[in-house]
């Protein structure tokens with residue numbers, strides 16, 4: 661197998677979706693995919709009451725995405741993540757929500773390249789981990805290619821060598837975060853150009869990618885691809901990644917084997933007091949495209965949230981699905 665960058669194929673950070681349960685499930689289908697956490701703010705890590713750094717050893721390689729802008733806070737949070745075993749840190753410079761802008765982080769940081777550079781350096785020094793940046797191609801009227809290059813140059817000068825670029829700009833007002841994932845047009849060529857102009861950087865492309873053959877096309881121009889919504893809706897797509905994009909020859913698990921492997925994990929979560937649905941909700945798309953997939957989803961959705969539900973709900977739901 662060739663030695664590819666860890667970012668060659670990754671699953672996007674998605675708030676409320678890519679939690680530890682989701683990542684455990686996804687890992688069963690691909691050994692090489694880089695998994696991301698949801699965005700976690702520095703405030704939550706440093707001052708929050710919960711444990712926002714929960715991660716299972718089976719998840720590696722896994723990257724923690726941080727939201728924040730104060731270099732000292734980011735450094736402390738990155739250090740805490742390193743202690744907990746995360747493999748990589750990513751800074752969110754792509755989220756356009758009002759809440760995030762009020763905290764002066766997310767996509768609005770594209771206008772503050774020097775600050776992002778300082779933050780990257782502080783996180784690297786404090787954690788000893790690779791630190792990457794996930795960004796857009798522009799914000800509001802700051803959407804020229806020169807603006808994007810200037811941002812990348814500033815951040816690169818402080819030691820960032822990997823950028824994941826969501827190939828559309830973000831409007832900081834007027835569009836909801838959801839609209840900002842669909843309405844501004846995709847411009848893959850701009851990301852390809854960035855790679856041509858910064859060949860020494862690892863550049864991964866994100867936004868609207870739905871198939872592994874599309875990934876192969878992008879990989880002729882950039883170093884990595886990141887998929888979000890499509891993988892969440894159709895997670896078994898992952899089972900082709902190791903062979904098709906990483907050149908592995910190991911036969912992937914079937915969907916039913918994946919399900920079987922989830923049972924002991926789910927049992928142990930149930931014993932710890934976690935409700936079935938917190939794990940099962942990420943698995944609704946497992947049988948996408950097969951006869952009975954809808955009945956599987958319906959049974960899980962209608963029963964998974966009932967207190968006391970266990971593995972038998974999943975087994976019953978799976979009985980509606982026809983073998984491949």
Ligand SMILES: Cc1cc2nc3c(=O)[nH]c(=O)nc-3n(C[C@H](O)[C@H](O)[C@H](O)COP(=O)(O)O)c2cc1C
Pocket residue numbers: 672673674675676677698699725752753754755794826841866867868869886887888889890
């Ligand atoms: C439910 C949801 C939550 C998201 N949360 C985050 C987040 O926490 N951090 C982030 O950088 N992007 C977040 N995103 C954006 C994705 O990471 C990704 O950039 C976007 O969905 C485009 O990729 P896709 O077309 O493959 O889904 C989120 C997207 C969705 C759908």
